[in-house]
Amino acid sequence: MFKATPNPPKTDPFSATLDAKKLREAADRALDHYLKPNAHHLRAPQDRAMKMFAVAPDANVQAIAIQTYETFSSVSILLLDLAESLDDKPRHLAMAIYQLSELGLLLVEKTLESEAAVTST
Numbered sequence: 222m223f224k225a226t227p228n229p230p231k232t233d234p235f236s237a238t239l240d241a242k243k244l245r246e247a248a249d250r251a252l253d254h255y256l257k258p259n260a261h262h263l264r265a266p267q268d269r270a271m272k273m274f275a276v277a278p279d280a281n282v283q284a285i286a287i288q289t290y291e292t293f294s295s296v297s298i299l300l301l302d303l304a305e306s307l308d309d310k311p312r313h314l315a316m317a318i319y320q321l322s323e324l325g326l327l328l329v330e331k332t333l334e335s336e337a338a339v340t341s342t
Contacts, residue, residue, distance in 0.1 A: 290326065294326060297323055300315050300322060
């Protein structure tokens with residue numbers, strides 16, 4: 222005789238006691254362990270971005286000041302070149318940023334002068 226519906230699967234008494242949610246969590250942990258081994262060591266993107274450039278803790282203060290001066294000088298030159306190719310409001314904005322970079326240059330120059338005066342005495 223032909224049956225229209227199949228018999229239900231036989232259940233193992235041991236599998237009936239296992240919680241499906243716990244099994245899923247365990248499987249996810251096992252997969253993450255092998256497929257994402259450093260997932261728990263990853264930091265937030267802003268943490269990694271902030272560590273892209275760092276100053277050595279034992280760096281010479283005068284060398285840092287000189288490098289800062291060179292950086293400000295480069296920014297000033299770049300801004301002047303940019304301002305030449307702009308008109309109206311964008312040019313005024315570039316010139317305002319240029320003036321801020323020149324202010325930074327003056328501050329670093331003063332720091333270098335003070336450092337030189339302290340080391341010479």
